[in-house]
Amino acid sequence: MFENFKNSNFDNKVILLHKGEEFDYARVRELVEEKFKTFAPKKQILISGEDNFDFIITFLAAVFSKKEIYLTDKNVEVDVEFTPDNSTLNFGNVDYENTFINFFTSGSCGTFKVIKKTLKNLVREAQDIGNLFISKENSLRFCSTTTLNHLFGCTFHFMTPFINGFIIDTDNVQYPENVRFSDCFLVSSPSYLAKLQKYKLKFKKNPKYIVAAGAKLDDKVFAYFEKESHVIEIYGSTEAGIIAHRESSKRKCLTLFDSIKVENYENKLLTIKSDYFFEDSMTLSDYLKFRNPDKISVIARADRVLKISEKRISAEKIEKYIESSNYISSAYCLKINEKLAAAVVLNNEGIDFFLKYGQTELIKVLKKHCSDKFEVIPQKWRFLPEIYQTYKGKVARAKIEKIFLTNISFPLVLGQKLNGNSAEIELIFPERSNFFIGHFPDFPVVPGVVSLYFVTFFANSFFDSSLSPQVFRKIKFSKLIFPSQPVKLKLSNADKHVEFKIFDEKNIYVSGILSKSNFFE
Helix, strand or coil: CHHHHHCHHHCCCEEEEECCEEEEHHHHHHHHHHHHHHHCCECEEEECCCCHHHHHHHHHHHHHCCCEEEECCCCCCCCCCCCECCCCCCCCCCCCCCCEEEEEECCCCCCCEEEEEEHHHHHHHHHHHHHHHHCCCCCCEEEECCCCCCHHHHHHHHHHHHHHCCEEECCCCCCHHHCCCCCEEEEECHHHHHHHHHCCCCCCCCCCEEEECCCCCCHHHHHHHHCCCEEEEEEEECCCEEEEEECCCCCCCEEECCCCEEEEEECCEEEEECCCCCCCCEECCEEEEEECCCEEEEEEEHHHEEEECCEEEEHHHHHHHHHCCCCEEEEEEEEECCEEEEEEEECHHHHHHHHHHCHHHHHHHHHHHHHCCCCCCCCEEEECCCCCECCCCCECHHHHHHHHHCCCCCCEEEEEEEECCEEEEEEECCCCCHHHCCCCCCCCCCCHHHHHHHHHHHHHHHHCCCCCCCCEEEEEECCCCCCCCCEEEEEEECCCEEEEEEECCCCEEEEEEEECCCCCC
16 A cells, blocks of 8 residues: 555565556656656646556655645546645655545536545545455456546556555456456446347456446346356445445345445435545435345436426336337437437347337337326437447446437347457348438438448447548448348458448448548548
8 A cells, every 4th residue: 555655675566567567666656756757846636547557656646745636537628726836755644634536427417526535535445345355365456447537447446456455457458358367356337248248258367356336237247247257246426435235146235335324214315424435424316225224226316307398207217117118128218309218229029020010110119108107208219229338337328319319310230249359230221211311212222421420330339439430431332222121230440440341141332441540541
């Protein structure tokens, strides 16, 4: 931990791995001293999550020089008024109670908030995690699919191994083959694990531990990984820190951490005290079922209650009811232009119905299903291959909202395959797609610009890119694509571009390269 930097007995102890290279306390101390020189005159320090290794070095330099830390995000414009500072670097003096770390969170409402923690809050949290899960371990290497600039990544990929004396591998895990050690403690998100389970992908080496947070870990995903690893699901928030945990897919309840003290339970809202925040108490933002003395289950998010047509409705209740339909595997509801909208994923029976009777008839059936239960039902529908999620494991609300606001019909995805840097999507452009209108009246075909739009869309979805549809090259349109014609889109991801082709067993319809450069090469 922090005191080890002033103790020469720890100089040769390895604490970081970076690109396969080991860094002990002595070498990290030298790097911290160099980093301090770059920001010494400032009292406030901004740290991004783009590079885990640089994040840790900068964080340590800020702590040992008593700076206030802001963990920035590429999606947040940080408004910080920098003040001058003449503090010095001191490895022997850490102020746990007065060193502040500011996190940014948007929750599910889309409005960014600054959440202030003390170093003491983070250290206590890391100590309790270590005592509960890893106190008997001699050696572990912590690696992650997440970044360090939000609380879950900072807590589990940095503070927990650092405080408890384990090695931190700073290279992000992008693909399952990146997990190379059997003594791995993998920090991940439910969305990343769900994708591996969906395509039946395996780690090169099964992690000893897998911890996930940010959203509920589906029981099927949980069961898939717990056959080979100790899986831990964490329930918590940026404001409160860790709250409860689950260590088996068969358990339906979460167990409160020992340090969580329940102050009040009223109207399904839990008020707690803990050492992980410096307020006296905090009322959680989820509706919970409290099973005295230490068990809880999450009913719904309180901030997902929507007001539509002067009526307050629970988005989660409607989602669960839509999912009870014979045709839907998952759903997500949101408000679009004062109307309730539903993004849904069809199961096999739903796909068969869609192909046989069409999108309009399926929407009629789903609306009838909802109207049997609710007064306010979804008026806008989109059929998606999955409910998209962010790298933090949250529903990608902004992406789904953009899909609703984009005036283009989405293809029906019949199946998806992902294998490392290669993806294959089987899809159909339904007859009633709006881009067939006027293209052409008696001879409808898929416009070339539409096929390229979805090449870009799926490349960004599978490979977490920010590619622009304006940087195509070597495009070749070989055959026409007609309504309701099954085709496949194959994507091959490389360092500087994504190769693509739309094809079936007989023909290649479109092929080319989507460049990752802003200019044609």
